[in-house]
Amino acid sequence: MTDAVYRDTWRRHTQRQGLTIWLAWLGLVALTVWCWQIMTRDTICFFVTDAPRQAADIGSRMWPPRLSYLPELLWPLWDTLNMATLGTMLGVVLAVPVAFLAARNTTPSTLMLRPAALFLIVASRSINSLIWALLLVAIMGPGLLAGVIAIGLRSVGFIGKLLYEAIEEVDRGPVEAVTATGAGRAQVLDYAIVPQVLPAFWGISVFRWDINIRESAILGLVGAGGLGLKLQSSLNVLAWPQVTMILLVILATVVVSEWISAKVRKAII
Incomplete structure (x- = not known):
């Protein structure tokens, strides 16, 4: 009996509050997944997987900077x-x-x-x-x-x-x-x-x-x-x-x- 009272006294949330928080997190995860699906439904996977190679290619072309262009800036x-x-x-x-x-x-x-x-x-x-x-x-x-x-x-x-x-x-x-x-x-x-x-x-x-x-x-x-x-x-x-x-x-x-x-x-x- 004493242990039960102790647990009830020091519990951070009531059972109803804990259930509400858990449902809120579940709803947030579901909303995030749904938004992600909407955002990426027109995305072409080939371009995503090819992005690192394209970034490396453009980066190699950008270096070294053209110092002679500085006076024009x-x-x-x-x-x-x-x-x-x-x-x-x-x-x-x-x-x-x-x-x-x-x-x-x-x-x-x-x-x-x-x-x-x-x-x-x-x-x-x-x-x-x-x-x-x-x-x-x-x-x-x-x-x-x-x-x-x-x-x-x-x-x-x-x-x-x-x-x-x-x-x-x-x-x-x-x-x-x-x-x-x-x-x-x-x-x-x-x-x-x-x-x-x-x-x-x-x-x-x-x-x-x-x-x-x-x-x-x-x-x-x-x-x-x-x-x-x-x-x-x-x-x-x-x-x-x-x-x-x-x-x-x-x-x-x-x-x-x-x-x-x-x-x-x-x-x-």
Whole structure:
């Protein structure tokens, strides 16, 4: 009797809970198998088994990289950096008012303006920058301008979401102190809220700039210019050594931007 009570007391789950968990795992496995069958129903097994040989063949053609191609990548690299920087600046300009409208403690209207701002943030984050660029190239034609706007529209959701969360988490003490002096709404924002969110704002902006450098490097695949355009043209003619050189330049750019981003965030925050 004592042993039975002891086992009942220290059992992690009841018998019903254990059965429910077991059925849940069984359902998850069944769902995974069903999804896998749908995903692979059009797969040709020959291409799957031949993939390692094809990968080895392309890898042998990609090495060594064509170093003489590097001078032709300097201007596209400059375009890529400009696209990322200008796109980030555009995203910041658009995201700041959206963030203040989305934050509960700064929005003028929680019934209309806040839901609208949250919708803009969700819409921006739901569409990848490559899709934005594809749409803008179709509307505006190929070029860096379409890439800059695509990066900016994609950045609004990222910056706006993190910034409005930072605004909602500000310390209420300074806000109440400034309000007690008779300050208006704009003065409370200027003297109590903005100083508290500035470090987060700069950290978020630099972090997004780092991400945008990676994304702008491939927007040329849809005609937005930069290194992606060179990558697309090299892939079209199967110039694999040039592809390797472009990938190495992208890798070096991302590593440097990551280092700069880390140093700036460390200095700010």
